[in-house]
Amino acid sequence: MALPYPRFLAVLVAGLCAQASAQDQGVKAGVQQVEVKGGAYDPRRDDTAARIVVGREDIARYGDGSLAEVLKRIPGVTVTSTGGRSTEIRMRGLGGGYTQILLDGERAPAGFSIDNLAPELIERIEVLRVATAEFSTESVAGTINIVLRKTPRKREREFKLGQLLASDFHGPSFSTQVAERGERSSWSFTASGNHDSMSRDWSGYQENVRPDGVTDLLRTTYTPEHGSMNRLNLSPRINWTLEDGDTLAWETLFNSSSFRNHGHARITTYLGAPPQAPDLHTHGEFDDRLLKTSLDWTRSLASGTKLEAKLSAEWSSRKMFVWRLGRDAAGEPESDGSTLSDSHVRGLKSTGKATRTLDGGHLLALGWDLGFSASSDIRAERDRVRVFPPGFLLDEDFRARIGRAALYVQDEWTLNPRLSVYLGTRWEGVRTRVIGSSVVPTTVRSSVLSPIVQTLWKLPGEEGRSDQLRLALSRTYKAPELDSIVPRRSAWENNSATEADYQGNPNLKPELAWGLDAAWEHYWAEGAMVSLSGSLRRIEDYTSNRIYFDGLRWIFTPVNEDRASLRSLELETRFPLKALLEDAPAIELRASVSRHWSEVDSVPGPDNRMEQQIPLSANLGLDYKTGPLAAGASLAHRRGGRIRVTANRTFYRYAHTELEAYAAWTFNPKLLLRLSAANLLAEANAWDLTYADPASGVEKRGWHYPKSVSLRANLEMTF
Numbered sequence: 001m002a003l004p005y006p007r008f009l010a011v012l013v014a015g016l017c018a019q020a021s022a023q024d025q026g027v028k029a030g031v032q033q034v035e036v037k038g039g040a041y042d043p044r045r046d047d048t049a050a051r052i053v054v055g056r057e058d059i060a061r062y063g064d065g066s067l068a069e070v071l072k073r074i075p076g077v078t079v080t081s082t083g084g085r086s087t088e089i090r091m092r093g094l095g096g097g098y099t100q101i102l103l104d105g106e107r108a109p110a111g112f113s114i115d116n117l118a119p120e121l122i123e124r125i126e127v128l129r130v131a132t133a134e135f136s137t138e139s140v141a142g143t144i145n146i147v148l149r150k151t152p153r154k155r156e157r158e159f160k161l162g163q164l165l166a167s168d169f170h171g172p173s174f175s176t177q178v179a180e181r182g183e184r185s186s187w188s189f190t191a192s193g194n195h196d197s198m199s200r201d202w203s204g205y206q207e208n209v210r211p212d213g214v215t216d217l218l219r220t221t222y223t224p225e226h227g228s229m230n231r232l233n234l235s236p237r238i239n240w241t242l243e244d245g246d247t248l249a250w251e252t253l254f255n256s257s258s259f260r261n262h263g264h265a266r267i268t269t270y271l272g273a274p275p276q277a278p279d280l281h282t283h284g285e286f287d288d289r290l291l292k293t294s295l296d297w298t299r300s301l302a303s304g305t306k307l308e309a310k311l312s313a314e315w316s317s318r319k320m321f322v323w324r325l326g327r328d329a330a331g332e333p334e335s336d337g338s339t340l341s342d343s344h345v346r347g348l349k350s351t352g353k354a355t356r357t358l359d360g361g362h363l364l365a366l367g368w369d370l371g372f373s374a375s376s377d378i379r380a381e382r383d384r385v386r387v388f389p390p391g392f393l394l395d396e397d398f399r400a401r402i403g404r405a406a407l408y409v410q411d412e413w414t415l416n417p418r419l420s421v422y423l424g425t426r427w428e429g430v431r432t433r434v435i436g437s438s439v440v441p442t443t444v445r446s447s448v449l450s451p452i453v454q455t456l457w458k459l460p461g462e463e464g465r466s467d468q469l470r471l472a473l474s475r476t477y478k479a480p481e482l483d484s485i486v487p488r489r490s491a492w493e494n495n496s497a498t499e500a501d502y503q504g505n506p507n508l509k510p511e512l513a514w515g516l517d518a519a520w521e522h523y524w525a526e527g528a529m530v531s532l533s534g535s536l537r538r539i540e541d542y543t544s545n546r547i548y549f550d551g552l553r554w555i556f557t558p559v560n561e562d563r564a565s566l567r568s569l570e571l572e573t574r575f576p577l578k579a580l581l582e583d584a585p586a587i588e589l590r591a592s593v594s595r596h597w598s599e600v601d602s603v604p605g606p607d608n609r610m611e612q613q614i615p616l617s618a619n620l621g622l623d624y625k626t627g628p629l630a631a632g633a634s635l636a637h638r639r640g641g642r643i644r645v646t647a648n649r650t651f652y653r654y655a656h657t658e659l660e661a662y663a664a665w666t667f668n669p670k671l672l673l674r675l676s677a678a679n680l681l682a683e684a685n686a687w688d689l690t691y692a693d694p695a696s697g698v699e700k701r702g703w704h705y706p707k708s709v710s711l712r713a714n715l716e717m718t719f
Contacts (some may be wrong), residue, residue: 044529050130054124063714066117068089073619074127076572077089077144078090081685091129091141092535101146103146103253111288116231117255118193127144130142131143132424137426137428148251152179156177157178157719158718164710165710166708168200168708169198169710171196173192173195173714175192176189177190189234191232191233192233193232203223205219206218211697217272219274223266224264248295252294255290258287259284263284265280266279275494277493281326282324284322287319289316296310297310306354309352311348312348313347316345323337324337324338340379343378344375346373361415366409377400379395379488382394398488402482404430410422418457424451426449442486442506451474455472456469470520472518473514474515475514477512478511478539480543484505485505485506489555495554496699496701508543509541509560511560512541518533519533527576531573533568536567541561541563542562543559561600561601562600562602567596568597569595570592573592585626591619592618593617603645607641612643612653614653618637621633628665638655640655651687656685660677660678662677675714684706688701689702
């Protein structure tokens, strides 16, 4: 989409720069600056741009083995699993690019997986329901910013040793944190890793019903899987304070994961013809590597302006080798071959901003975000049995070049102690160029201008109690992923309408959304609050997935539909029990419930919702601490239901409730034992897909992934 207002941004930036210059002269003449924040600063309560901040103590409380396990306890955030290796993080019930995941305020590097980031590397997690100009506005549902551990406040020597016990996954883990702080420099080194062995069985079914109501196909699938996962995280950091007061920080993140698995899928056909390969052995080797390094520079000028700049480089690789051995219904060889995919991504990025506190309660910031990445991808397929159709490419390669640029300006304006306004505008542009042996050379350009307004009004109230109102208007977007616009095809062994081959669409456009958010927050005692928030989103060029038959195989491809609308209502509270009962034990309670609705204009009802949206999620938790003992429990529930994705395709996800608990015993200030139990209800992950065709009838397919109770023990030592 071509940008219609580039001059508007330039004029706005120039005008605010002129204002900053004029205010600078006033400061030099002796005008007193306004201090915007002070006292007991609470970002959830005091920031005009609303955010939820989860600190280091909450991150470490349950001794989780992955970041995804931490996120599922945050209000308004749900975590879903496909049953395989991938995990999806959702806000307002939506994942798939609608929820933005950032690493230190920047777009996560290519190849980054939230499953592979250890909680020990994280300082805090910021959840933003409304966009801000400082971060990318590719956040229709919201943003989760993961902030890695930074400058150590003191000398640290920590070591943790853990063990996971479950019937499907089990293995040891470790983490260590070493840090030193001097007069002008400091350094830290964090490392973590784990080895998990996997052994599980999953099942599925397929049922076809003719238009006259007669079932003419019924199959079941049973697949035992065995494998292992190895992960390693390394994060060194060095900080310097120079003679002139400037600071430099060098930071690196290295992540490595290797997954090996063997599955034996056996399909039993009770009605109808058997599939192409009812007996299929697969062996997979999946290796992911990620390296990100950056240099940060910060300078504070005498005029009060603070300058920050960062230069970073990224490299990632993903290698997937899948070998398969299939037999047909007669027991004869159907396939005996392999597929190799090897991807490499390299990138450079420059970000920075200038901030200044100005007379009149203004905190002004101007910034940029520039980046370039180049990726290369090869795919090779071989088979000693299967005969490929004419024109089928066994060897494919493609290369992509992606350039990104963003400029933003924002002003946090405190009109008075009770009223503040956030004004921001961000322009983002992306150019993607793809060439390769299996694709037509393709260039895709898009750009978005995103104005944002947020207000915070603190109402008068009694001492120790306060109410405040928030209102926000924002424009956000969702850009197509690279895999969505590259017209390559990935094939399934047993192709059908509910297991179709995937193919990208180079004609995809970004989805653009206008959003309105409002919230009421009530703080009624120390550490006690309740909030009620609602939001509306109107999405243009909504992207759905279309299924069609090309004469040989079923194809699954993304397309832009017309419009969609999204509505959410969220209620949250947290408080110490002492806020209700003076003599109550030291128990902290927290609860939240989120309800979401959506509609796609081109899809008929009932059950018309955006694809795979979770309609309702809820969290309930408590924490107790007395002397050396700390304990607690958490309940996370997500409701299922039927979703009509298109006129002839539906998705059904079953409800899921997860109960977990922990206990930590501090033997002395340097030794702690933490025990936790997860999925105490032992609920499985399950979902169904349905495709209806007027001529052939209804095809329905379902998957069921059991999940067992897991126990984890961590011994934590400091030296």
